[in-house]
Amino acid sequence: MRRINTILVLLVLSAIGFVMSLAVINMPEFGDINAPIHMHVAPRYMQMSYEETGVPNMVTAILADYRGYDTLGELTVIFAGGVAVLSVSGRKRK
Amino acid sequence: MIDLLPPNLPYFASIALLLIGLYAMISKRNLIKKIMGLNIFSTSVLLFLIAMGYREGGAPPIEAEGVTHYVNPLPHALVLTGIVVALALTSFALILIINIYKEHKTLDSEKLKNL
């Protein structure tokens, strides 16, 4: 019974791996300069972030100035995680 | 001979990590090993995001004089958010496992199914 379970799990996992490999082979080449991901909003961040924000580090400028609302939401998510951990611990047994 | 390797080889590393994480979540019986599989799974997705943002011959995304060819900085910002969310998820799951152990004195998922 355990052997049939193991063979079934390995069969499902290899089917998932095969389908994902077919999708990955048809992606643009690794390290391509003109891939569609680098064409829409990233050139503006790369060229004009030092003049508009005055901060040399582009990743900090994106996280705190261009996408500052997402960072505020992430602080709320991790604050809620901390409150959840504090509420489950520290109860006294009867 | 080296042309027999499939193209886009770095993406296959993240697919391999994804399959390892799925196998650990499905087929191990201890609860802590299942949570480790969840952590490996989320790491593989973040690795795939960073691998997509590489440009050939690019410099690190810090403004320097005389450099005009940078790596795409947008996936780095998304992955920083993803790491913090995975931290909160793993710690909450671990404290729930501690409370399950105090209540039932076992961590085996086969025995916990028959409650």
Add this chain to the structure above:
Amino acid sequence: MNPVVIRTITRVLVPFIQLFGLYIIVHGPVSPGGGFQGGVVVGSSIILVALAYGLDDAEAMVNHRIRIIMDCVGSLVYAGIGLLGIAAGGLFLQYGIIPLPFPPARINNLMIFLIGSAIGVHIMALVLSLFLHTAKEAEVDD
């Protein structure tokens, strides 16, 4: 292992680890780093004290009230800077318009530095809270 060796090395190393973490937080806008990474490094120095000396000594360094105050101050400073943008006549989180006597690019630089420091304090208090509460729950009572 001999506890004397571990305790001596911990006593020597902890100030340097905290100074390095503070360096990573403060140099956020200039070099790789920022609030998230520096906060975790400073928090891990107190986890080292907890592993070498026991949980009660680490809890005496940062007690429950200080951790909760640092946690709330981080989020409130971030939202407060966003509301300053509305008070100056713009949109939420638009902090190029605040009337300070600096040129506009310097105001942006100052606000990004303040936001990074608030994020660092928040993450440090949270990592310590998660570790200390989980370790106290898992103490074996036999």
